Amino acid sequence: MKVGLWKIAHARSGDKADRADIGLFAYDAPTYAVLKREVTRERLAVHFADICKGPVELYPLDNLLALKIVLNAALQGGAARSLRMDNLGKSVAAQLLRMEIEAPADLPRLARA
Amino acid sequence: MKSVRIGAGLGFYGDSWRPVRASVESGNVQYIASDHLAELTLAILQKDRQKDPSAGYTRDVVPMLLELWPLAAERGVKFVMNAGGLNPHGARDAVARAFKEKGYTAKIAVVTGDSISERIDELQAGGETLAHLDTAADIATVRDRIVFANAYLGAAPIAEALAQGADIVITGRVADAALSLGPIMHELGWRWDDWEKLAQGLTVGHLLECSGQATGGNFGSAGEWAKVQNFVGLGYPIAEVSEDGTAVVTKAPGTGGRVTFDTLRQQLLYEVHNPHAYYSPDVVLDMGTLNFDDRGNDSVRITGATGAKRPDTLKVVAGYHDGWMGTGMIGFSWPDAYLKCETAVNIIKGLMEERGWKPDEINAEYIGYNSLLGANADPAQRDNLNECFIRMTIRTTDKRMADGFGRLFPWLGLSGPPYVGGFKGVQGAKELLGLWPTLVRREAIEPRVAIDVEAIA
Numbered sequence: 298m299k300v301g302l303w304k305i306a307h308a309r310s311g312d313k314a315d316r317a318d319i320g321l322f323a324y325d326a327p328t329y330a331v332l333k334r335e336v337t338r339e340r341l342a343v344h345f346a347d348i349c350k351g352p353v354e355l356y357p358l359d360n361l362l363a364l365k366i367v368l369n370a371a372l373q374g375g376a377a378r379s380l381r382m383d384n385l386g387k388s389v390a391a392q393l394l395r396m397e398i399e400a401p402a403d404l405p406r407l408a409r410a
Numbered sequence: 411m412k413s414v415r416i417g418a419g420l421g422f423y424g425d426s427w428r429p430v431r432a433s434v435e436s437g438n439v440q441y442i443a444s445d446h447l448a449e450l451t452l453a454i455l456q457k458d459r460q461k462d463p464s465a466g467y468t469r470d471v472v473p474m475l476l477e478l479w480p481l482a483a484e485r486g487v488k489f490v491m492n493a494g495g496l497n498p499h500g501a502r503d504a505v506a507r508a509f510k511e512k513g514y515t516a517k518i519a520v521v522t523g524d525s526i527s528e529r530i531d532e533l534q535a536g537g538e539t540l541a542h543l544d545t546a547a548d549i550a551t552v553r554d555r556i557v558f559a560n561a562y563l564g565a566a567p568i569a570e571a572l573a574q575g576a577d578i579v580i581t582g583r584v585a586d587a588a589l590s591l592g593p594i595m596h597e598l599g600w601r602w603d604d605w606e607k608l609a610q611g612l613t614v615g616h617l618l619e620c621s622g623q624a625t626g627g628n629f630g631s632a633g634e635w636a637k638v639q640n641f642v643g644l645g646y647p648i649a650e651v652s653e654d655g656t657a658v659v660t661k662a663p664g665t666g667g668r669v670t671f672d673t674l675r676q677q678l679l680y681e682v683h684n685p686h687a688y689y690s691p692d693v694v695l696d697m698g699t700l701n702f703d704d705r706g707n708d709s710v711r712i713t714g715a716t717g718a719k720r721p722d723t724l725k726v727v728a729g730y731h732d733g734w735m736g737t738g739m740i741g742f743s744w745p746d747a748y749l750k751c752e753t754a755v756n757i758i759k760g761l762m763e764e765r766g767w768k769p770d771e772i773n774a775e776y777i778g779y780n781s782l783l784g785a786n787a788d789p790a791q792r793d794n795l796n797e798c799f800i801r802m803t804i805r806t807t808d809k810r811m812a813d814g815f816g817r818l819f820p821w822l823g824l825s826g827p828p829y830v831g832g833f834k835g836v837q838g839a840k841e842l843l844g845l846w847p848t849l850v851r852r853e854a855i856e857p858r859v860a861i862d863v864e865a866i867a
Contacts, residue, residue, distance in 0.1 A: 303631075303632035304632070307629070307630055307631035307632075307634060307672065307676065308630045308631070308676075309623075309628065309629075309630035309676045309677075309679070309680055310630070311680050311681035312449075312681070313449065313681050313683070314449070314544070314727075314845045314847050315544070315845075316683065318679075318680075318681060318682065318683060320675070320676055320678075320679030320680065320682075322672065322675055322676065324672075344786070346785075347784055347785035347786075348784060348785070354683070354684070356684060356685050356686065358679075358685055358697065358698055359698075360697075360698060360699065360700055360701065360714075361675045361678070361679070361697070361700070361702070362675075363675060363679060365679050365682065365683075365684075365685045367683050367684075369544075374732070374844055374845075375449075375843075375844060375845045376449070376450055377450045377453055377729065377842060377843035377844070377845065378732050378733075378842045378843060378844050378845075380735060380771060380773040380803035380804070380805055381773065381775065381781075381803075382775050382777065382781040382782060382801060383781070383782050383784075387628075388782040388783065390630045391630070391782065391783060392783055392784060392786040394630075394631075394632060395783070395786045395788075
């Protein structure tokens with residue numbers, strides 16, 4: 298079934314020069330396995346096509362049940378050069394949580410809800 | 411086993427030091443590590459210094475220390491702070507004046523040597539290319555527009571200042587985590603090539619450098635953020651690091667917020683790129699082997715960091731003038747709030763065309779609809795908004811155009827779409843700054859690093 302990431306994961310984003318970076322965290326191990334399979338560089342590139350003008354980097358961290366995502370050339374040259382309301386990219390993580398992925402209905406977090 | 415307890419100070423220039431009081435009074439800390447410099451803060455400080463050569467440091471350092479120093483001195487708590495910005499001696503002088511007036515005494519150390527804005531020619535003559543770290547572009551393209559350039563120093567000068575008996579260490583640009591790593595190295599006496607232990611220390615410093623972000627602040631989530639208790643009394647993180655490298659992160663008893671596996675892993679990965687090679691001046695950290703053991707009661711035990719040899723280069727970030735931004739904003743109520751904003755955008759574009767204005771870039775954001783979510787906003791909500799604000803920004807090299815842009819908006823009040831509100835005056839041109847990250851060999855920087863300790867009595 299289609300599941301929004303906001304239901305099964307949490308995320309924070311920040312900036313460094315022209316890069317926006319996101320930490321995406323599964324609430325539990327079964328969900329992490331699904332995130333690792335579904336949240337691919339290709340999908341991220343499409344999801345952030347509007348702001349990310351460089352390559353997407355993706356690093357899975359099994360010890361933290363987390364994916365580290367780096368969006369290169371995503372902040373119009375950096376926070377002090379950006380014209381955007383969110384010049385620091387703090388809401389980029391919220392944009393990510395809007396992504397919908399294919400997930401089994403019996404994930405612990407979904408069963409609890 | 412010997413250990414050291416460090417409390418987080420500020421996480422940026424403008425942050426509150428209210429929560430630091432609890433760490434000092436009941437958190438049993440020996441040091442406060444206070445990070446006043448975000449990536450852009452030096453740009454703000456440069457503007458201050460242009461107006462007044464004695465400025466250029468973060469002004470919060472004086473009221474913060476005036477309030478906290480009596481409590482800290484009584485308990486032997488020391489401060490390490492990068493509040494010196496572009497003028498660490500200026501910060502020291504301002505604190506010294508304020509302390510003398512109150513009769514406070516302290517030994518204050520100043521660390522300098524990070525600024526290279528006056529040394530660019532000399533460094534290039536010595537073989538440093540200063541090419542852009544990501545694009546490899548030649549620094550000549552921005553050379554005459556540079557407003558600041560500073561290297562990120564490591565923990566060694568901070569540890570040295572503490573060894574010389576400083577109670578308060580004021581630095582310019584240092585790696586944020588070095589503010590914690592300095593006292594850790596001083597207290598625990600680890601070797602500067604013990605990469606595993608340095609990696610543990612770097613992890614702790616990184617967890618502490620954004621104050622409330624480790625204790626439940628900005629907990630990025632749907633719903634879970636609301637389970638954080640007592641935002642008003644939110645405590646800042648405290649870390650206890652043992653001689654063997656083991657660390658425990660917690661907060662002062664009775665404070666709000668939470669320290670859990672979730673709040674700490676969000677902060678661990680914050681503003682990190684490759685987590686297997688997190689560079690600092692003192693060690694390169696691999697986060698892939700870290701173990702966070704959440705023991706409940708706001709206590710998480712951290713072990714397992716892997717470290718690799720420190721890099722031969724230091725990171726430098728320069729800021730350079732890169733044009734001007736003009737801004738205009740106005741709000742519209744239901745009905746047709748979005749459509750009226752869109753109409754306003756077209757009117758403004760028409761007015762610009764009439765004047766022959768061709769900015770390099772025009773940006774229109776619909777506040778209440780997509781100004782934060784961008785292309786990931788839900789279009790189904792667009793045509794049924796209660797209200798919507800339009801914010802337009804332009805980028806131009808022409809300061810007069812950027813200044814004039816905001817003045818196009820008031821006319822909409824009587825001669826545009828109906829039900830306007832929220833027009834609160836015209837904003838002038840804002841200077842835009844580009845950032846220039848680059849690398850410089852340590853040998854070109856470190857011999858110039860100086861520590862100046864003075865007793866204020």
